[in-house]
Amino acid sequence: MKRRTAGLWAAAAVLALVASAAGCSSEPSSSSGRTTSVTFGYIADYSGSAALAVAAKQGLWQKAGLSPDLKVFTNGPLQVQALGAGNLDFGYLGPGALWLPASGKAKIVAVNMLGQADRVIARPGTGITKPADLKNKKVAVAEGTSGDMILNLALDQAGLKPSDITRVTMDPSTVVTAFSSGQVDAAAIWYPLIDTIKKRVPDLTEVSRTEDYYPELTFPNVFVTQPDLPDKNPALVRKVTSVLRQANDWIAAHxxxxxxxxxxxLKLPAxxxxxxxxxxxxxxxEELTDLTANGTVDGWFxxxxDVFTNMGKLKSPxxxxxxxxxxxxxxxGAAAGPPQ
Structure with missing residues (x-):
């Protein structure tokens, strides 16, 4: 009898282990309430975090059976490094970092917004009013960002080479400090950081703007994932993208x-x-779906x-x-509902 009882306990233990293993699936189960955890990078400005803010506020992650672990970064290239190291599942890139997906280091899953915030700005008294005036000037820029991109576009427009300026590479927050304190003559940076600069240097000059190159060039900011994740786990990518689509539509409506x-x-004053x-x-x-289907979005990228190739960022795009x-x-889109 004892032997039989021991056998029954052993069988029960095996069944328990099987049931436990079945419950470790990476896919969420709406009936059990289990969720899939995803790590998601963002930048602490409007474009870089609006969709994630709305997704959290509207409960979109929970509805999709997802549990996001949100991580803040100062720029896009750092997020791509984290994607490559397996420390991040998804992230956000501004248009100046789109050379990274084009070089095979990430896959774009969704367009977020079209950026129009990048500027080359100059301090008063420097004599800089147009791109050609940047020659022989000291210019601050964050490497690999949309500031880097707008600076190169301005130089190209003026027929200048990168060697025609004194380029000072620094992170975005240091660009703000260096420009405000007069350590540089000009800077390639973006709003809302320029709003911060204007509080200290209200009479700065906007030398070059994103709009100067539109519509010949369009500057999307995007959400990206690890290069192999769309093939390894397309269901997860669709779920995350569905959340981003719903958040995007809510933003467009409000x-x-x-x-x-x-x-x-972001815990900032409104x-x-x-x-x-x-x-x-x-x-x-819906518009982005149509623009994807007719090839317009591919055309943007x-x-x-071509811009990044001219900048030397890409050799074989x-x-x-x-x-x-x-x-x-x-x-x-099949899983995304209308904005609430």
């Missing part, structure tokens, strides 16, 4: 309110992000690869269809 939601998410939507172009996910997973973006 632009001013989205500024307040984002400020609250007025600090007021007017942020002036520096982006918002498109609904391919147009920028990939075609957008190889790093923008547009089919998964379109498929994610």
């Amino acid at each position: 632009p001013e309110e989205s500024e307040k939601v984002t400020a609250n998410f 007025d600090q992000l007021a007017g942020s939507t002036k520096y982006v172009k918002l498109l609904s996910s 391919n147009g920028l690869t 990939a075609d957008a269809k190889d790093y923008y997973v547009g089919d998964l973006y379109k498929a994610a």
Whole structure:
């Protein structure tokens, strides 16, 4: 009898282990309430965090069976490094870092907004009013960012070479300090950091703007993932992209309110992000789906690869269809509901 009882306990233990193993699936179960954890990088400004702020506020992650671990970064290239090291599942890139997906280091899962915030600015008294005036001037720039991109576009427009300026590379917050204190003549940077600079240097000059190159060039900021994740786990990518689509549509329908939601998410005074939507172009996910289907989005990315090639960032750029997973973006629309 004791032997039989021991056998029954052993069988029960095996069944328990099997049941436990079955419960360790990486896919969420709506019936059990289990969720899948994803790590997601962002930048602490409006464009870099609005979608994540809205997704949290609207409970979109939970509805999709996802549990996000959000990590703040100062720029896009650092997020791509984290993606490559396996420390991040998804992240955010501004347009100046799109050379990284084009070089095979990430896959784009969704367009976020079209950026219009980048500027080359000059201090008063430097004599800099147009791109050609940058020659022989000291210019601060954050390497590999959209500031880097706008600076190179300005130099190219003026027929100048990178060697025609004294380029001072530093991180974005240091650019603000260096420009404000007069350590440099000019800087390549973006809003809302320029708003901070204007409080100290109100009579600065905007030498070059993103809009100067639109629509010949379009500057999308995007969400990205690890290069192999769309193939390894397309279901997860679709779920995350569905959340991003829903957040995007809510933002497009409530632009001013989205500024307040984002400020609250970043623990900033509401007025600090007021007017942020002036520096982006918002498109609904339906519009982005259509623009993906007709090849327009691929054209945006391919147009920028020419810029990055001229900058020396790319030697053998990939075609957008190889790093923008547009089919998964379109498929994610089936799971996305209308904005609330």
